[in-house]
Amino acid sequence: MKIGFIGFGEVASNLSKGLRDHGAEVCACVEGRSSRTRKNAEKIGVTLCSTNMEVAEISDVTLSAVVPSKAIEVAEEVSNHCKGIYVDMNNVSPETVNQALGLVKNGMVVDASLMGSVLKHGINTPVIASGPCAHEFAKLKTYGLNIDVVGTKTGQASALKMLRSTYTKGVSALLFETFSAAYKMGLDEELMKYLQKTECPGFKDAAASRIINSAYHAQRKSDEMEEVLKFLGKYMEPAMAHKTADFFRIIAEKVDLDEKPGDYRTIFQNLDVK
Amino acid sequence: MKIGFIGFGEVASNLSKGLRDHGAEVCACVEGRSSRTRKNAEKIGVTLCSTNMEVAEISDVTLSAVVPSKAIEVAEEVSNHCKGIYVDMNNVSPETVNQALGLVKNGMVVDASLMGSVLKHGINTPVIASGPCAHEFAKLKTYGLNIDVVGTKTGQASALKMLRSTYTKGVSALLFETFSAAYKMGLDEELMKYLQKTECPGFKDAAASRIINSAYHAQRKSDEMEEVLKFLGKYMEPAMAHKTADFFRIIAEKVDLDEKPGDYRTIFQNLDVK
Structure with missing residues (x-):
């Protein structure tokens, strides 16, 4: 084969x-x-x-x-x-x-x-x-x-995928926004600690990885969100998804990473996070 | 005591x-x-x-x-x-x-x-x-x-809480939006199944409960998001958080539930979800 x-x-x-x-x-x-x-x-x-x-x-x-x-x-x-x-x-x-x-x-x-x-x-x-x-x-x-x-x-599998992306990319955007604010306040580690207590067992690593990937793959994710909007728009007026798409577009414009950083804080340190 | x-x-x-x-x-x-x-x-x-x-x-x-x-x-x-x-x-x-x-x-x-x-x-x-x-x-x-x-x-504890709310209420709004779209397409159960595979072990129950609580407590959550915006606005221009606040305000206007439903689909069935 x-x-x-x-x-x-x-x-x-x-x-x-x-x-x-x-x-x-x-x-x-x-x-x-x-x-x-x-x-x-x-x-x-x-x-x-x-x-x-x-x-x-x-x-x-x-x-x-x-x-x-x-x-x-x-x-x-x-x-x-x-x-x-x-x-x-x-x-x-x-x-x-x-x-x-x-x-x-x-x-x-x-x-x-x-x-x-x-x-x-x-x-x-x-x-x-x-x-x-x-x-x-x-x-x-x-x-x-x-x-x-x-x-x-054809189209059935990608419909499910688009729905999945609506959620997972939204979560990434949310994490990025929330932790960039927390980082500015010097509260990101404390926040991580308390979210880890009540969210997923592996929350901390998953969250850090989602923040890093959001920045590292911002352009691709921005393209993907445009596809999501094209799809969702036929069924509803997307609100959160619209903001998620805006978010990745803005990050893609601001970020230029040669390699993937190991620590999410590197991204907040180097970026003029809005 | x-x-x-x-x-x-x-x-x-x-x-x-x-x-x-x-x-x-x-x-x-x-x-x-x-x-x-x-x-x-x-x-x-x-x-x-x-x-x-x-x-x-x-x-x-x-x-x-x-x-x-x-x-x-x-x-x-x-x-x-x-x-x-x-x-x-x-x-x-x-x-x-x-x-x-x-x-x-x-x-x-x-x-x-x-x-x-x-x-x-x-x-x-x-x-x-x-x-x-x-x-x-x-x-x-x-x-x-x-x-x-x-x-x-005073203020230190509530700062951390506001940051936590930025994330958790955003996730609730995202789940509501994503699953209301999936429900319209008849794909909500399939979507739940695949997200459960890669998100948290208890994803399905947590997601259903967040959707239900989003609708049942929309007014309170809307008030809470106004507090979040008041707070975050001093450090950044909130984007996802702004949409989350809009979301709960809209849901609060649309929803009038006498009691908490046992199934998240009841909410989508009874609401004219935007």
Whole structure:
């Protein structure tokens, strides 16, 4: 079984590692990416292709894992070249996913979404899938992927994902705002201590990690929130979600981090947090 | 040891029960309250006084646990009548707490805040205290109260509480918005299932309870968020917190529940959720 990745960011690299560990062949195209990305791919044992089209041509399952704004573009790029199943794993709205998958000529498509942090859960991250080839895609369970089929239509999986994002990204924005205020007052450690007492057992580490990731991935999260708004707007007038989107846009403009800091306070120290 | 309550809502009744179980004498004034409140107080074994002034006159420790908008008014009412320590336990800003406690003539005052849900944790709910008589107040640990002294100045405890509220009330608003959208799409149960997988072990019950309480106590929470904004506004331009305040104000206008529903869906069914 050969599994190909379009895009080679956090999602693709973490899943590749897990798939390799379970004996799958994995390929990807890292042209134009940093030497760090290339080295990482080589270390994992990923076969390198020179184009995304080549990836699609040789893979039994092609997984698209790019930034939301590229989802349609990459589907178009490989639309005539898919040998097997094409899976859109991007954090995009059902509308965008339907548009992207509609471009794939052989019609063997899947709408799939990660329902947790791939950084935290790796290959065990829950994945939900819908669409005509969802059950075919679910056979990748053999290679460690934690897939649940939630429906036969594309758009169903991404609808659930968008709802999940509404909540989890909102929580991240809330944590960032609350702790940036607490930090200014010198009360962030005390606050962490008391929230830890009544919220989740792992609250402290999860909160710190969400604050760091909010800043480090602000642009991507901002793009994702635009997809969330596009989706939610059809059902309601989003209020909290609107503010969450504003938040990530503002942070993306303010932040420029070369690498991920180990301590959330580094972010508040270096930023002119509004 | 006689402990008196000004106000007899959820906080006072839950703490009274715990204090009684630990052998304390408890008194309160329930004049003008419903017969259900009176019966509840009698059942717990609370001595009934005819006025708040009488409560303050006979108590070693008087605890104010009223809605935010009444915090100053009740402090003024009993200001000349406190035999012992006066403790402001209300969800109000440091500014409001200082104003209320400044009215108490004998100066034996404490700023105290509940750092968790009294419904969930009862007498074990973490309480933080600051102010000149905080250590005196902390002696109520003997009667089961879970008190930590966080400083010697009034305003310190309520600052931490306001920060906590910024986060927890924001989460409630987020849950309400997200699940009202999911409910409209028929996806609320699926969403609950996947969030439970990656969030807290007790996520499902906590989320349902937060949605229900958001609607049932919307007016009180709206008042509390106004205090939060008053406080945060001095340090930053609150964005998420502003939306949270708007949310509770809107829900308070829309909701009129006689009793607390057992299922969060009842709220979405009966409300014209925006």
